[in-house]
Amino acid sequence: MVRRLLPLLALVAVGCGGAGSRTPTHPSPAQLDLDYPVGEFTLTERSGKTITDKDLRGQVWVGSFIFTRCSGPCPAVTNTMARLQRDLADDLKTGRVKLVTFTVDPARDDLAALKDYANNRQADPNNWLFLTGEEKTIHKLLQEQFKQAAERKLGPDVKPGDEFGHSTKLILVDRKGVIRGMYDGLPDDNFPDGKDLFESGLERLKGRVQELLK
DSSP states (O other): OOOOOOOGGGGGOEEEGGGGGOOOOOOSOOOOOEEEEEEOOEEEOOOOOOEEEGGGTSSEEEEEEOOOOOOSHHHHHHHHHHHHHTHHHHHHHHHHHEEEESSTTTTTHHHHHHHHHHHHOOTTTTTEEEEEOOHHHHIIIIISSSSSOOOOSSSSTTOOTEEEOOOOOEEOOOOTTTTEEEEEESSTTTTHHHHHHHHHHHHHHHHHHHHOOO
């Protein structure tokens, strides 16, 4: 049975300046499917190629949100995506699965910056996409279509590498462009069993990928 959850439950901003800015969550490893169509978008991949939502139809994909200068959780989230690249290698090679990373700081994350970031993490250019566009467009996409938080921090106390608050969730999207699940992109250190919950959630994510491919 498909269950629709309130979008506001997903709107948790995570600062990129350290663990102290994280908002605690304690999800159950087993989650019912969501049912949120991503809808239309048009962005630019690090290669310079235009990518739309339609280009991802027919493929199961996992989305993540980072910015390359982030001094907080973004590297950990990217490392989790790199794990998925290894663990889902066979499905990625067939083109049935894609990984998609969106920058929340497109003004500074130009194509060259995204290429360097991706290359340093050995991201397969064919199967792990890095998307950029206008900041307003991307933040609206995250907030309204992915049901995730994204915001530019303001004020004199904002430190380099902590200019944005954004979700660290991984978003699982089916072949029809519908969001089926949201999973932690890194362990939550606010709970003693945070690492175990993260690992079980990641296994569930990989299992759902296989189920959605059938």
